[in-house]
Amino acid sequence: MDDTPLVIAGKTLRSRLFVGTGKYTGPEQTLAALDASGAELVTVAIRRLNLDDPKARTELDYIDWSRFAVLPNTAGCRTVDEALLTARLGRSVTGSRWVKLEVIPDPKYLLPDPIGTLRAAEALLAEGFVVLPYIHADPILARHLEEAGCATVMPLGSAIGSGQGILTLDEIKIIIENARVPVVVDAGIGAPSDAALAMEIGADAVLVNTAIAKASDPTLMAQAMRQGVEAGRAAYLAGRIAARPYASASSPAEGVPAPAAQPPQAIASGAAQSSPR
Numbered sequence: 481m482d483d484t485p486l487v488i489a490g491k492t493l494r495s496r497l498f499v500g501t502g503k504y505t506g507p508e509q510t511l512a513a514l515d516a517s518g519a520e521l522v523t524v525a526i527r528r529l530n531l532d533d534p535k536a537r538t539e540l541d542y543i544d545w546s547r548f549a550v551l552p553n554t555a556g557c558r559t560v561d562e563a564l565l566t567a568r569l570g571r572s573v574t575g576s577r578w579v580k581l582e583v584i585p586d587p588k589y590l591l592p593d594p595i596g597t598l599r600a601a602e603a604l605l606a607e608g609f610v611v612l613p614y615i616h617a618d619p620i621l622a623r624h625l626e627e628a629g630c631a632t633v634m635p636l637g638s639a640i641g642s643g644q645g646i647l648t649l650d651e652i653k654i655i656i657e658n659a660r661v662p663v664v665v666d667a668g669i670g671a672p673s674d675a676a677l678a679m680e681i682g683a684d685a686v687l688v689n690t691a692i693a694k695a696s697d698p699t700l701m702a703q704a705m706r707q708g709v710e711a712g713r714a715a716y717l718a719g720r721i722a723a724r725p726y727a728s729a730s731s732p733a734e735g736v737p738a739p740a741a742q743p744p745q746a747i748a749s750g751a752a753q754s755s756p757r
Contacts, residue, residue, distance in 0.1 A: 502690075526567075550574055
């Protein structure tokens with residue numbers, strides 16, 4: 481079955497794997513992983529860039545803008561006001577109206593603030609931003625953000641950077657079932673199998689950072705994540721079989737001759753031979 485391209489706010493993306501640029505050991509490792517991932521959309525945390533020193537090189541300097549679409553994000557913002565300020569700074573620095581919105585007040589568990597995220601999204605949308613909000617896997621919040629005008633919803637699979645995989649599977653399924661905008665599973669993915677699972681249940685894309693950047697071989701892991709996303713998407717399009725609580729023979733029984741009946745004499749003889757003496 482032919483796939484349809486992923487379109488977000490009018491932008492067509494061939495790759496359904498989005499990647500981050502944090503936690504790598506240096507530019508060379510980052511670029512090698514980005515290349516291996518096949519990604520087109522790359523997130524950059526604006527608050528973590530050294531913008532005070534005009535001579536300092538940042539991710540924005542060494543990423544090939546002709547090849548990758550840069551998605552500024554508001555990582556590190558704890559309040560609505562901080563997120564708004566950072567989004568505006570990202571627009572000024574990159575020239576892009578797109579923003580991955582994160583409002584995370586809790587430094588321990590790093591769970592997104594649902595009320596703050598909705599308020600910040602509404603304010604940014606009013607300013608003409610294309611908003612991609614990072615949220616807990618809350619179907620009701622996802623609906624409110626979609627109705628407000630967000631370009632996607634991005635529910636977490638599990639805690640940021642935890643590598644625990646998708647612990648919110650049932651909630652993400654509900655979001656996918658009801659969403660009319662692309663659903664991007666973000667945070668918690670630890671292995672290509674997690675990415676494949678997200679795609680198998682119908683997610684439109686996944687965003688991965690830590691699982692690639694902190695792998696022993698980030699370049700190889702980026703390639704593996706790419707393959708996991710592609711395999712999961714293909715499986716979704718192919719349509720998996722329904723799970724059953726019992727076995728089902730791989731070979732059909734129709735047309736197979738029934739076993740020949742044993743003659744009565746042979747049965748009696750066999751019984752006699754097996755009788756104790």
